[in-house]
Amino acid sequence: MPTTSTITLGATNSITNSGLAGVFLTDNLDFNPVGTTNFLAGGPGAASTVNVTGMSITGNTGDGLKVEGLTNTQNIVASSNTLTGASGTNGVEVIGGMGTANLTGNNITGFATGLAFVNSSGRDPDDEWQLQPHHRRH
Amino acid sequence: MSGSFNRIIGATNAFKATGTGTFNHYGRKQLVGLQRRTRRL
Numbered sequence: 001m002p003t004t005s006t007i008t009l010g011a012t013n014s015i016t017n018s019g020l021a022g023v024f025l026t027d028n029l030d031f032n033p034v035g036t037t038n039f040l041a042g043g044p045g046a047a048s049t050v051n052v053t054g055m056s057i058t059g060n061t062g063d064g065l066k067v068e069g070l071t072n073t074q075n076i077v078a079s080s081n082t083l084t085g086a087s088g089t090n091g092v093e094v095i096g097g098m099g100t101a102n103l104t105g106n107n108i109t110g111f112a113t114g115l116a117f118v119n120s121s122g123r124d125p126d127d128e129w130q131l132q133p134h135h136r137r138h
Numbered sequence: 139m140s141g142s143f144n145r146i147i148g149a150t151n152a153f154k155a156t157g158t159g160t161f162n163h164y165g166r167k168q169l170v171g172l173q174r175r176t177r178r179l
Binding site: 094103109110115123 | 142143144145146147148149150151152153154155156157158159160161162
């Protein structure tokens with residue numbers, strides 16, 4: 001939804017068995033899962049932030065968290081969450097130069113890729129990612 | 139994107155960048171430590 005207000009999902013919420021993504025934040029909603037309204041007809045979504053804190057997102061066959069910013073900044077701030085993929089593709093996926101994710105203290109388990117960047121850049125400034133053995137880095 | 143104190147478990151690829159995407163990871167010391175520990179066992 002296009003909003004400049006910050007949305008917060010907390011520990012009293014949980015998401016299970018999602019298909020596309022547990023949480024998907026985008027300014028480019030070019031599909032409509034319910035009706036025929038074209039959400040892009042009025043232009044891209046405004047800059048938005050979603051906080052996801054202490055939440056369980058499990059059984060995903062798609063992404064755990066997905067953020068896409070093509071025109072306006074779309075920011076997911078995720079702290080202390082448990083993201084678990086069933087046959088999930090990406091634990092966290094960041095798409096586009098205006099998509100951002102700030103991740104602190106999350107457990108990301110069972111996805112084919114932990115963090116995926118599509119036309120987007122990320123860095124680990126603090127040397128604080130904990131990787132279990134048998135992982136490959138690209 | 140930025141991050142700290144996160145854990146990635148059981149992934150085939152911990153990090154992956156496609157298109158014009160990039161990821162700079164400075165956690166090499168931690169990875170080397172894990173590999174050395176495995177060899178000693």
